[in-house]
Amino acid sequence: MMGMNPRQMKKLMRQMGIKMDELDGVEEVVIRLENREIVLKEPAVTVISAQGEKSYQIVPGSEEVRPRVKVSEEDVKLVMEQAGVDEETARKALVGAEGDLAEAILKLTGE
Template sequence: MFPGMGGKVNPRQLERQMKSMGIDMYEIEGVKQVIIKTADKDIVFNDAQVTVIDARGQKMYQLVGTPEERPLEKEIPEADITLVAQQAGVPKELAKQALKDTKGDLAEAILKLSGNK
Protein backbone atom coordinates (compact mmCIF):
# COMPACT_ATOMS: atom_id res chain seq x y z
CA MET A 1 0.00 0.00 0.00
CA PHE A 2 1.17 3.54 -0.65
CA PRO A 3 1.70 5.73 2.42
CA GLY A 4 -0.73 8.57 2.96
CA MET A 5 -3.60 6.91 1.09
CA GLY A 6 -5.57 6.10 4.28
CA GLY A 7 -6.74 2.73 2.97
CA LYS A 8 -8.78 4.30 0.15
CA VAL A 9 -7.29 4.18 -3.34
CA ASN A 10 -8.19 7.01 -5.65
CA PRO A 11 -7.11 5.89 -9.15
CA ARG A 12 -6.15 9.43 -10.22
CA GLN A 13 -4.12 9.99 -7.08
CA LEU A 14 -2.40 6.62 -7.51
CA GLU A 15 -1.58 7.44 -11.14
CA ARG A 16 -0.09 10.82 -10.13
CA GLN A 17 2.00 9.19 -7.41
CA MET A 18 3.27 6.54 -9.81
CA LYS A 19 4.18 9.20 -12.40
CA SER A 20 6.04 11.20 -9.75
CA MET A 21 8.08 8.07 -8.95
CA GLY A 22 8.87 7.57 -12.65
CA ILE A 23 6.47 4.64 -13.10
CA ASP A 24 4.32 4.50 -16.23
CA MET A 25 1.63 1.86 -16.79
CA TYR A 26 -0.21 1.06 -20.01
CA GLU A 27 -2.02 -1.81 -21.70
CA ILE A 28 -0.82 -3.33 -24.97
CA GLU A 29 -3.76 -3.12 -27.38
CA GLY A 30 -4.74 -5.83 -29.87
CA VAL A 31 -2.99 -8.78 -28.17
CA LYS A 32 -4.12 -11.94 -29.93
CA GLN A 33 -2.05 -14.59 -28.19
CA VAL A 34 0.79 -14.96 -25.67
CA ILE A 35 2.94 -18.10 -25.59
CA ILE A 36 5.34 -19.02 -22.80
CA LYS A 37 7.74 -21.72 -23.99
CA THR A 38 9.38 -24.07 -21.49
CA ALA A 39 11.57 -27.13 -21.99
CA ASP A 40 8.63 -29.57 -21.93
CA LYS A 41 5.50 -27.54 -22.69
CA ASP A 42 4.01 -24.37 -24.11
CA ILE A 43 1.63 -22.29 -22.02
CA VAL A 44 -0.76 -20.48 -24.37
CA PHE A 45 -3.03 -17.54 -23.53
CA ASN A 46 -5.57 -16.83 -26.31
CA ASP A 47 -7.57 -14.26 -24.33
CA ALA A 48 -4.64 -12.38 -22.79
CA GLN A 49 -4.58 -8.86 -21.43
CA VAL A 50 -1.04 -7.53 -21.16
CA THR A 51 -0.11 -4.50 -19.08
CA VAL A 52 3.35 -2.93 -19.21
CA ILE A 53 4.75 -1.32 -16.08
CA ASP A 54 7.70 0.89 -17.04
CA ALA A 55 9.72 1.93 -14.00
CA ARG A 56 12.47 4.23 -15.28
CA GLY A 57 13.28 2.06 -18.28
CA GLN A 58 12.86 -1.26 -16.46
CA LYS A 59 9.80 -2.90 -18.03
CA MET A 60 7.63 -5.51 -16.34
CA TYR A 61 4.80 -7.29 -18.11
CA GLN A 62 1.65 -8.32 -16.28
CA LEU A 63 -0.32 -11.06 -18.00
CA VAL A 64 -3.96 -11.85 -17.23
CA GLY A 65 -5.89 -14.59 -19.02
CA THR A 66 -6.76 -18.27 -19.15
CA PRO A 67 -3.75 -20.54 -19.74
CA GLU A 68 -3.81 -23.69 -21.83
CA GLU A 69 -0.88 -26.07 -21.37
CA ARG A 70 0.34 -27.93 -24.44
CA PRO A 71 2.98 -30.63 -23.95
CA LEU A 72 5.75 -30.53 -26.53
CA GLU A 73 6.20 -33.41 -28.88
CA LYS A 74 9.69 -34.81 -28.48
CA GLU A 75 11.81 -34.96 -31.62
CA ILE A 76 12.42 -38.55 -32.68
CA PRO A 77 15.99 -39.14 -33.88
CA GLU A 78 16.29 -40.23 -37.52
CA ALA A 79 18.53 -43.13 -36.42
CA ASP A 80 15.70 -44.51 -34.25
CA ILE A 81 13.21 -44.24 -37.12
CA THR A 82 15.60 -46.04 -39.47
CA LEU A 83 16.30 -48.81 -36.94
CA VAL A 84 12.61 -49.46 -36.25
CA ALA A 85 11.78 -49.41 -39.98
CA GLN A 86 14.54 -51.92 -40.76
CA GLN A 87 13.79 -54.24 -37.86
CA ALA A 88 10.03 -54.28 -38.47
CA GLY A 89 10.30 -54.22 -42.26
CA VAL A 90 8.02 -51.21 -42.69
CA PRO A 91 8.33 -47.76 -44.30
CA LYS A 92 9.87 -44.96 -42.25
CA GLU A 93 6.55 -43.10 -41.96
CA LEU A 94 5.01 -46.08 -40.14
CA ALA A 95 8.09 -46.46 -37.96
CA LYS A 96 7.95 -42.77 -36.99
CA GLN A 97 4.27 -43.00 -36.07
CA ALA A 98 4.88 -46.16 -34.01
CA LEU A 99 7.67 -44.37 -32.13
CA LYS A 100 5.34 -41.43 -31.42
CA ASP A 101 2.65 -43.82 -30.21
CA THR A 102 5.11 -45.62 -27.90
CA LYS A 103 6.75 -42.38 -26.68
CA GLY A 104 10.07 -43.32 -28.26
CA ASP A 105 10.29 -46.90 -26.94
CA LEU A 106 12.22 -48.71 -29.70
CA ALA A 107 11.43 -52.27 -28.61
CA GLU A 108 7.72 -51.58 -28.13
CA ALA A 109 7.51 -49.86 -31.52
CA ILE A 110 9.19 -52.80 -33.27
CA LEU A 111 6.92 -55.33 -31.52
CA LYS A 112 3.84 -53.27 -32.35
CA LEU A 113 4.77 -53.05 -36.04
CA SER A 114 5.86 -56.68 -36.27
CA GLY A 115 2.53 -57.83 -34.87
CA ASN A 116 0.59 -55.82 -37.50
CA LYS A 117 2.18 -57.53 -40.51
Protein backbone atom coordinates (compact mmCIF):
# COMPACT_ATOMS: atom_id res chain seq x y z
CA MET A 1 0.00 0.00 0.00
CA MET A 2 3.02 2.25 0.20
CA GLY A 3 3.24 4.70 -2.67
CA MET A 4 -0.53 4.65 -3.15
CA ASN A 5 -2.15 8.03 -3.65
CA PRO A 6 -5.03 9.04 -1.34
CA ARG A 7 -7.63 8.55 -4.09
CA GLN A 8 -6.52 4.96 -4.70
CA MET A 9 -6.45 4.32 -0.94
CA LYS A 10 -10.04 5.54 -0.53
CA LYS A 11 -11.18 3.38 -3.45
CA LEU A 12 -9.51 0.30 -1.97
CA MET A 13 -11.02 0.98 1.46
CA ARG A 14 -14.47 1.44 -0.07
CA GLN A 15 -14.10 -1.92 -1.84
CA MET A 16 -13.25 -3.50 1.51
CA GLY A 17 -16.40 -1.97 3.06
CA ILE A 18 -14.55 0.62 5.11
CA LYS A 19 -15.93 4.16 5.15
CA MET A 20 -14.11 7.19 6.56
CA ASP A 21 -15.74 10.56 7.24
CA GLU A 22 -14.32 13.69 8.83
CA LEU A 23 -16.38 15.35 11.58
CA ASP A 24 -16.36 19.09 10.99
CA GLY A 25 -16.66 21.74 13.68
CA VAL A 26 -15.38 19.69 16.63
CA GLU A 27 -14.25 22.11 19.33
CA GLU A 28 -13.00 19.65 21.94
CA VAL A 29 -13.06 16.03 23.04
CA VAL A 30 -13.10 15.30 26.79
CA ILE A 31 -11.85 12.03 28.24
CA ARG A 32 -13.11 11.70 31.81
CA LEU A 33 -11.11 9.56 34.18
CA GLU A 34 -11.77 8.97 37.86
CA ASN A 35 -9.52 11.77 39.10
CA ARG A 36 -8.81 13.96 36.05
CA GLU A 37 -10.01 15.02 32.62
CA ILE A 38 -7.98 15.11 29.43
CA VAL A 39 -9.30 17.84 27.14
CA LEU A 40 -8.27 17.64 23.49
CA LYS A 41 -8.75 21.07 21.91
CA GLU A 42 -9.61 21.60 18.23
CA PRO A 43 -9.08 17.96 17.25
CA ALA A 44 -9.30 16.42 13.81
CA VAL A 45 -11.86 13.63 14.24
CA THR A 46 -12.36 10.86 11.69
CA VAL A 47 -15.22 8.36 11.94
CA ILE A 48 -14.27 4.96 10.54
CA SER A 49 -17.16 2.58 9.80
CA ALA A 50 -16.43 -1.08 9.03
CA GLN A 51 -18.63 -4.16 9.35
CA GLY A 52 -21.29 -2.24 11.27
CA GLU A 53 -18.85 -0.94 13.88
CA LYS A 54 -17.73 2.66 14.33
CA SER A 55 -14.31 3.79 15.49
CA TYR A 56 -13.13 7.33 16.09
CA GLN A 57 -9.64 8.53 15.27
CA ILE A 58 -8.76 11.71 17.17
CA VAL A 59 -5.73 13.88 16.50
CA PRO A 60 -5.63 16.75 18.99
CA GLY A 61 -4.59 20.31 18.21
CA SER A 62 -3.56 20.77 21.85
CA GLU A 63 -4.08 18.94 25.12
CA GLU A 64 -5.00 20.09 28.61
CA VAL A 65 -5.12 17.93 31.73
CA ARG A 66 -7.22 19.18 34.60
CA PRO A 67 -8.15 17.61 37.92
CA ARG A 68 -11.66 16.23 38.20
CA VAL A 69 -13.31 17.41 41.37
CA LYS A 70 -16.35 15.67 42.75
CA VAL A 71 -18.57 17.87 44.88
CA SER A 72 -21.47 16.62 46.95
CA GLU A 73 -24.94 18.12 46.91
CA GLU A 74 -24.53 18.88 50.62
CA ASP A 75 -21.40 20.95 49.90
CA VAL A 76 -23.17 22.83 47.10
CA LYS A 77 -26.13 23.64 49.39
CA LEU A 78 -23.83 24.82 52.16
CA VAL A 79 -21.93 27.15 49.80
CA MET A 80 -25.24 28.44 48.39
CA GLU A 81 -26.50 29.27 51.90
CA GLN A 82 -23.28 30.77 53.22
CA ALA A 83 -22.45 32.87 50.16
CA GLY A 84 -26.02 33.68 49.08
CA VAL A 85 -25.53 32.42 45.50
CA ASP A 86 -27.37 30.11 43.13
CA GLU A 87 -26.53 26.43 42.62
CA GLU A 88 -24.48 26.87 39.44
CA THR A 89 -22.31 29.60 40.98
CA ALA A 90 -21.76 27.53 44.14
CA ARG A 91 -20.82 24.42 42.13
CA LYS A 92 -18.35 26.38 39.95
CA ALA A 93 -16.75 27.92 43.03
CA LEU A 94 -16.32 24.50 44.64
CA VAL A 95 -14.76 23.05 41.51
CA GLY A 96 -12.46 26.07 41.23
CA ALA A 97 -11.44 25.58 44.86
CA GLU A 98 -10.92 21.85 44.23
CA GLY A 99 -13.65 20.97 46.73
CA ASP A 100 -12.40 23.22 49.56
CA LEU A 101 -15.58 24.60 51.18
CA ALA A 102 -13.94 27.45 53.05
CA GLU A 103 -12.01 28.66 50.01
CA ALA A 104 -15.12 28.55 47.81
CA ILE A 105 -17.17 30.56 50.33
CA LEU A 106 -14.39 33.10 50.88
CA LYS A 107 -13.97 33.64 47.13
CA LEU A 108 -17.70 34.20 46.67
CA THR A 109 -18.12 36.54 49.62
CA GLY A 110 -14.94 38.50 48.92
CA GLU A 111 -13.62 38.11 52.45
